[in-house]
Amino acid sequence: MARLVLPGKGSSLAKRGVLGLLSSFDIQGRQHHHTLQCQARKIGRNNFHISEEAVHRDKYFSSPSRLVSRRLLCSVAQPLLAQSEELKMSTPKEIYLKDYKALDYYFDTVNLSFILGEQKTTVSSKISVCPRTEDASCPLILDGCDLKLLSIKVDGKELKKEDYYLDNRHLTLLSPPSSSFFLEIDTEIYPQYNTSLEGLYKSGGNFCTQCEAEGFRKITFYQDRPDIMAAYTCRIEADKSLYPVLLSNGNLIGQGDLEGGKHYALWEDPFKKPCYLFALVAGPLESRNDTFVTKSGRTVTLRIWTPSHDVSKTAHAMYALKAAMQWDEEVFGLEYDLDLFNIVAVPDFNMGAMENKSLNIFISKLVLASPETASDGDYAAILGVIGHEYFHNWTGNRVTCRDWFQLSLKEGLTVFRDQEFSSDMGSRTVKRIADVSQLRNYQFPQDAGPMAHPVRPHSYIKMDNFYTG
Template sequence: MARFVLPSKTLAFSKRSLLGLISPVPLQLNCSVNCFQNTAKSTIRLRHFLAPEVNLRRKCCPLFPSVSRIKQVKKRLICSVATEDLAKEVQEPKMETPKEIFLKDYKMPDYYFDTVALKFALGEESTIVTSKIYVFPRVEGSSAPLVLDGQDLSLISIQLNGKALKEEDYRLDARHLTILSPPSGRYDLEIVTEIYPQNNTSLEGLYKSSGNFCTQCEAEGFRKITFYQDRPDIMAKYTVRIEADKSLYPVLLSNGNLLEEGDLENGKHYADWEDPFKKPCYLFALVAGQLQSRDDTFTTRSGRKVSLRIWTPADDLPKTAHAMYSLKAAMKWDEDVFGLEYDLDLFNIVAVPDFNMGAMENKSLNIFNSKLVLASPETASDADYAAILGVIGHEYFHNWTGNSLKEGLTVFRDQEFSSDMGSRTVKRVADVSKLRNYQFPQDAGPMAHPVRPHSYIKMDNFYTGKFLSI
């Protein structure tokens, strides 16, 4: 976002006079309104002030402009007075001062979450999110305030152990919801919020684009879905229920295994999902929309059959054959080389053209931008096929070698995978070339930072050239 910065307070023009340069049309409209509504006294004073001068010039200067000209001058002067008054009333929006967060100030959370049950009622105007969290203190008997992150949320209700909280029991501001005096032991916390995905232009949290609902929660997007401790050291098991109009959103996806799906009244349907493994909230994912899938299966070395599905808009489905081959190859390679077997019954990939990141390793529901998944023999080069193989493998390998906090290890694994599937020499030359052309210049510039920085202002700033291959 561009910002207008004044280089000096001693300039001949002030911030107030810049209003007309930045936004002339609204200023003129406001000026006109003020001329008619708010400047009666100024008009009278100005009329008395101008009258003697007009009479004098009429007598002494026959070429003096007409009365209409005087009225125009008077109007400009009146508007000038009104503009100054208006400028005094206009207050610049207060921007939050960036706050530097230091590693030395890190504290373990006062509370952990064991399970999180989410319910989404997807709608055209808004979406209602109900979260039920099982909370327990890090130190038994502690009753410190519970501080939850939240942004762009409308709070509907809060219940603690089934009892509605009164307004004096919590504090709500633009960034946080604080439960002031929670119980000293374990308790259930249920929060209902309303969000507006169709207006979410940040493309963080839950947003709607091209008719589909999609999520991007890394690094701090989950706080735009519901109030939560949006930090990677809070690990919990998730169950998710999604309800939506069946004709508009026939596909309802989330992390884990599909437990149940069915129809509801008024043309709606639902899908229940369960992820039995603990994860941080930024690996939560949800997709709902008009998609079709390429289906296949993979049998693990222990004999379990895993369902594989790659979801895309209908027109893109023929271009997903190589992506499916790459996924199966990655699963087999991980078993053969590292002895790691996939641990769920279902693995979903979603590829949509307007996903705001390149790819995201959400547990069992990887989301990609279409350009990293689709390929056809008529248009794709060998480099395109190699890139798809590598990125599909990379996001799958995150399943066992952690989330983005272990990015380096996952990059090593995808490099080894691509080397074994193709030419090790060619892959090594390509990786070194990327380091020399992108990473080294960046590490020598203002975007450089240590692997473990001592402070940060915005977590997103860590996503630099080190992630170009993802």
């Protein structure tokens, strides 16, 4: 999971609390998961989704949605019942651990296709859907936020308006097939206006994603929960001069040039993962390259991507990555399971660092170091954070949470692993003193204040509140 650097502090103060309950920025306008209990109502709606926030942002949009949202504002007022439903939907709802139950539908494979543009980005998904029980007849409820729905198909047949229900948080298929089927959804999003830095956003000339905990619903309609595990492929298409590097999870299985100065890259991640581990990066980046030979003799390509002027500052991060890979094999017997491991370090990232499968994304200060400016503490912090995110490959990625109430399990175990790694690479005594100091300075005040909570709370209103200081 991401580690947040404390405001005004150096990278040596990458913040960690008891069992790895970590901080994140309090971003206004975040959307959160609410369970939808809906009945089919014929309420006059367009067959796409524009959130209230998007309507307020409308004056900044240079897309067709600008005209559409104005038409919405100028249209006849909805019935009072519809207004009441919208108000109910916008009210925060408490999520209880005791209410957990498995979903009625599982996803087996997810094929994503992105066409990255300056004004808009088109996302196409093709999902293999499997009912949990035979002859299921329940609605299929998908999470979505700030998405414009273009089309929706089941087994190649486009659905009619009466076949689904769309509001500002969910897309519901009212009567999906009772056996396995393919669900195809095309959406339009606007990463350049996504100031939450959740989902897919554009900043500093780069497209980037952050999906933990509930950012994937800002990319496409999906069952945005960690217990929905699927194998992913991802095709990315973009202008080659503006975005020469196109990255996603897994192994690169295809790439090439297209007409109009564009190019594409096709990525495949064969191991099932929850959607919060999906990642995409596109931009003018350069890499430091190296290799690592696993204990079974496989050669893994390692790349650390940064803006060109920062490549010289990634030598220590590459050393830390190779050391972590070797240590995990020797101490835990865990070997890396793909042919490629990418790290991206960019200055615009709101979660410190993120363990997306095979494509870790970091804020620059947790990767970059040079002898002229970095302290011993900076080097130690980079070693620990690089190790932490790599160790998540098994404790968090291949073995992951059932629900977000189990966040401290994957984080606690991985924090323990990175503490042991740092101790073995340096001084165990010094490391222990530093960890206890962190607890005394940051965790103890929280546990003594109004933000105190059990390691596994019984309920939450905002998932963000798990990532506290």
